[in-house]
Amino acid sequence: MTDNNSGNKQFNKLVTLLKELFQLDQPDLDFGLYRVMHARAEEISQFLDKDLLPQVKQAFSEYQTADKAEMEKELQELIASIEKADMDPEQSPKVQELRKKVAEQGVDIAGLENEVYDHLYSFFRRYYHEGDFLAKRVYKPGVYAIPYEGEEVKLHWANKDQYYIKTSEYLRDYTFTLKPGADDPMRVHFRLVDASEGEHGNVKAQEGKDRLFILVNEDFIAEEDGELVIRFEYRPATMDDWSEEAKAQATAAAAKKPPTQKNLRADAVRRVLAATDASLNPWLAELAKNHVKANGEQADYSRLAGHLERYTKRNTFDYFIHKDLGGFLRRELDIYIKNEVMHLDDIESESAPRVEQYLSKIKVIRQIAGKIIDFLAQLEDFQKKLWLKKKFVTETSWCIRLGCIPEEFYPEIVANDTQRKEWVDLHSINEIEEDLATVAYSEPLTTEFLKVNPTLMVDTLNFEEGFVQRLLEAISNIDEQIDGIIMHGENFQSLSDMQKRFQDAIHCIHIDPPYNTSSSGFLYKNNYQHSSWLTMMEDRCSSSMQLLKEEGVFVCHIDENEIERLHLLLESNGSINAGTMVWDKGAPVTGTHGIGTQHEYVLWRVKTPRIRLISAIS
Known part of the structure; x- marks a missing residue:
């Protein structure tokens, strides 16, 4: 930081905050996104340490001739010279004229600059906390605002318009x-x-x-x-x-x-x-x-x-990535300026020069904040691209019924001891004894044993790549014969990967999400537990609904802790309420106070009102 601003407390406080926002306070980290930060660090540091202060001073340079501090200095020098001549400065027309000029036209440039730094600090500090940007439109008790476009019912939460990241x-x-x-x-x-x-x-x-x-x-x-x-x-x-x-x-x-x-x-x-x-x-x-x-x-x-x-x-x-940080901060900046910087009573009562100074301050705040927002949005958008980028499938294996596998592969299958042990663990085939219709279990297995047990599933994970390739080539039209797919991975990414192939193709989606109770709480650092849960559910429910056929049905289990919020969330996503099933768990879950929770709920949603629930069940 340059010497000419080292004594400016407000400026230094703002720069310290901005370095935290840009994560320049962690220069020693050297992996992932931090490498991107480092690549832009020089440009950002140039802006913070060398460009920011001169830009603010330049914006108020037109008032240098009316600098109140300089005018007061001139006034004191004039009074001192008159007193030195053994005259009364209060009788001097020039002193009175200069005092009037200070009162009416003097501009506290240092004060204006500090106000700009204070407002920029207040704005970015309000919306940023430990790596995340959150909507905090609370200005004073009883005065608040949320994004609203005239809906009959509006569901809003702190982390709305963000991606929930594990x-x-x-x-x-x-x-x-x-x-x-x-x-x-x-x-x-x-x-x-x-x-x-x-x-x-x-x-x-x-x-x-x-x-x-x-x-x-x-x-x-x-x-x-x-x-x-x-x-x-x-x-x-x-x-x-x-x-x-x-x-x-x-x-x-x-x-x-x-x-x-x-x-x-x-x-x-x-x-x-x-x-x-x-x-x-x-x-x-x-x-x-x-x-x-x-x-x-x-x-x-x-x-x-x-x-x-x-x-x-x-x-x-857990943490969040904003879906449109630039747009969000620019909207919030407009609201901040209107509510906390612009005071209409001051404009009405002040003289034209004062109003001009007032508007200049607003322009400077908006101009500098806009540049900072542009920097932040670029970094956040890069994180968003990484999150939305289609992920590679790290491993694929096939479970194929023995009855679908040509018998020429049986000798290699019976020789695979890992597959045999898997069948013992899953199906207890070691308990099969010989009779007139059954071939007894043996170690190693026999091809005859495989022939009489055509429903056993061969897991290609247990075999070498060469065997798997030959097996897949030997089975014609394998995609048409697949009657089930299991995906193991982060659910948002898995749903994204499914969109192209299975959009409008799924008959029924049945989910059992975390109930967001004390035993499955979300570990978000601000303890916005409900907000974190809603953010996680919104994207995943929206992606799921896109996979449903027109006559498909979406089924979700939940308990009393989140049922109201989940109902409103699904309603806001455009799904149609097809009913709710309530079931008695039998044994209530007791807490430290209140009535024990004994019931859970199954919410049914459809894409079109013409679908009756009974047809979805059938």
């Missing part, structure tokens, strides 16, 4: 540099040894077995190809994960349970910084230095602890 996108690798911009930046990787069993890909951990980041027991740190790699596991913690040091520092009650993520983070920092390999000393020295906060202050914890906390937390909270 934390699973970031699980595997986290990279930062210890010396950003240097010839040897010293890149450090936090890397998961195996995330295949983790809570990712929309797979939920079992209740009471939340997965945590745990430093691996052996070979947890190494230098590879000139970069430092620190390895973690992502699994439920056990009592064995307590180290002696961590257990000694924990309370007696805490030590009787598996360690928390906080315990494991502190233990990981101790173990890494205590590594004895002398070749790692340069790395450890840098990691042990105090972490630097966004405001430039040094924290009372190490750089390693700061990054490890960020790594674990960013995989704890």
Whole structure:
């Protein structure tokens, strides 16, 4: 930042906030979107550090001749000179004239500039919080506004017009540099040894077995190809994960349970910084230095602890990507200016020069804010493109009934022990005994056994690629014979991939979403639990309805916690209410207060009112 603005408190506060918005306060992160941020960092920094202040000053330069501070200085000098001549300055016509000029025409340029910085800070701070932009149109008690276009009933929530993103996108690798911009930046990787069993890909951990980041027991740190790699596991913690040091520092009650993520983070920092390999000393020295906060202050914890906390937390909270951040912020800016900057009473009572100054301030706020919004929108739109980009299918396998497979493949199938074990686990074929119509189970299996069990399903996941290719080529018109598809993945992306092939083709969609209760709560950092849930449901329900045939039916289970909001959401998406089924669970779910929840609901929706519910069931 240049010296000429170093003393401007309001300006410095605004620039600090904007660097947080542009994520320039994290220059050491070196992966994913942060690489895009770094590519634009120079341009953004040029705007913040060199262009922003001169642009504001230039906008008010036309008032330099009427600068109140300069005019008052001139007045004091005049009074001093008159007093020096042993005359009464109050009797001087020139003093009176200059005082009148200061009162009527003087412009507090420094005050105008600070007002601009304060308004820009207030506006962007209001709509931004920890990485997300939220609608917060509350100006004072009793005065509020929501987007409304005359609908009879309007359902609105804080995260509307945003995409709900699961934390699973970031699980595997986290990279930062210890010396950003240097010839040897010293890149450090936090890397998961195996995330295949983790809570990712929309797979939920079992209740009471939340997965945590745990430093691996052996070979947890190494230098590879000139970069430092620190390895973690992502699994439920056990009592064995307590180290002696961590257990000694924990309370007696805490030590009787598996360690928390906080315990494991502190233990990981101790173990890494205590590594004895002398070749790692340069790395450890840098990691042990105090972490630097966004405001430039040094924290009372190490750089390693700061990054490890960020790594674990960013995989704890879900977040959002705005569908049209530029349009959203420009609309909100107009409302902010009209409600908080423009005061019609002031315009009516002020002189023409004052009104002109007033309008100049508004123009400057709008001009500068518009440039900032353009920068932010470009970054958010890039994230949106990444999220909406069709995802690659990472693995495909086929389940084919034995009766559809030519017998020439049977010898290879009976020789596959993995397939045999799968049938034992799923169907208990090892209990089949021989009789007049049945071939007995044996190890290995026989081709005769396969022939008399044509309904067994062969899973191509158990076979080599060459076998699978030959099998698919041997079965003619395989697409026409497929009577079911199972997709395992993030549900929004899966529904997007299905749109082209299955649009207007599905007879029935039956979903059982999270009920958004305490046991399936959304981990959004602002605790906008209902808002997060609605954002997640809106896009997925809309995509699902596009897949339905005209005579199709959409069925959704829910309980009392979200039934009203879900009903309004489906109604706002244009689906038609075909009825609601209520069923008695038998055993009520009791809470700490109130009546136990004993009923659940099945909401039925259709695309056309001509479809009767009974025809959908049949």
